[in-house]
Amino acid sequence: MSQNRRLLSDLKVAPVAAGGGRNRDALVEKAHEAISEGSHSFAMASSLFDKTTRERVWLLYAWCRRCDDLADGQDMGGQLGDQAGIEDRVQAVRVLTRRALEGQPTADPAFDALGQVAAETGLSKDMTDDVIAGFAMDAGDFQPRTEKDVLRYCYHVAGAVGVMMARVMNAPDDSFVYDRACDLGIAFQLSNIARDIVEDAEAGRCYLPAEWLAEADLEPGRHAAPENRFALAAVSARLVGLMEIYEQAARCGAQRLRFRNRWAIYSAARIYGAIGRKVRRQGQLAWNNRVRVSRMAKIGHVIAGFGEAVVNRPVPPRDWPEYTRPDLQPIRGW
Structure with a gap:
């Protein structure tokens, strides 16, 4: 019996309680x-929230990180693991998520963390279903044909x-x-795709639109072979340009948040x-080593973000995103 099936078979009906009855402080x-190990960038940004919001962001992140790791056979977002059995792993994510939202214990603190933050903030099953659909797209060997296809994946x-x-x-x-919050997530994912093109290719995945590759x-x-890196750099630069449109649109939504939230x-x-932008700047050399932003550079961005939050006058994008949340949600048949 697989690890996922053993985990599911151990679950029993229990009294309903937020976080599956676990101690909230322990979940936090x-x-x-999880966030300290899984995302240094997001961990730094999350420290800017007030205590309650910060803890809730951590709880939600823990679920996202665990789902991603389970679906991809990773450990804290590291190298992609063996993709055999991904359908079973996605189904395990669905079952554990449903139990967490129902207040049932899941035998996994990351899913119980979701149950806790959902009880506190009203996160819904439709919201989690939209995220899980992205893992199901990977399980279905998703390959984007058009720009809208890759943006739909980024949405999920x-x-x-x-x-x-x-x-x-x-x-x-x-x-x-909420549309602008969605735009920010899409911008983050476009940045990740640009950074990870070669790593994804080595795992048999490609998130670049087939139409772009053909052009x-x-x-x-x-597409990621060493002799193709010069042409690939132009395609990734196009991806980063798209990222910047969504990034700038997102700022216009953050303008309406409380100070500490918009600073974060x-x-x-x-x-x-x-x-x-570092991927774009490095061109064909961008994938020789994993692109990172140094801690000092991150501190500089936090300081600049403070000034941006004080002034709070984001410049709207010259061209708004062609596709946004109403165009991209939902796909639940994958």
Whole structure:
């Protein structure tokens, strides 16, 4: 019996309680450990929230990180593991998530963390379903054909998380704000895709639109070969340009948040944007080593984010995103 099936078979019906009955402080501590190890950039940005919001962000992050690791066979976002059995792992994510939202114990603190923060903020099953659909797309060997296809994927794996984060931050109940939170998640994922093109290719995945590859005369599956890196750099630069449109649109939503929340969002946008821009700047050399932003550079972005939050006059993008949340949600049939 697989590890996932053993985990599911051990679950029993128990009295309903937030966090599956676990101690909240213990869940927060485990969630803090997860974000500290899994994302140095987001961990730094999250420290800018007030205590309650910060803890809730950590709890939600713990669930996102655990789902991603389970689906991809990773450990804290490291190298992609064996993709055999991914369908079973995604199904395990669905079952554990449903139990967490119902207040049932899951035998996994990251899923119980979701149950805790959902009980506190009203996160819904539709929200989690949209995120899990992204893992299901990977399980179905998703390959984007068009720009809209890759943006739809970005919505499910990151934009939908942005929507959940907006709820966790108690953002104004305004569709504009939630659309812009989605835009920020999409921007983050576009940056990640640009950084990880070669790593993804080595695992048999490609998140670049087939139409873009054809225009660059790159063959899918061979697009990341060393001899193709010069042409690939132009494609990744196009991806980073798209990221910047979503990044700038997101700032217009963050403008309506409370000071500490918008400071955190402006800082995170700067840090993740810097990753994408560094990939573009390095060109064909961007994948020789994993692109990172140094701790000192991150501190600089946090300081700049503070000034941006004080002034709070973001410049709207010259061209707004062609596709946003209403165009991209939901796909639940994957």
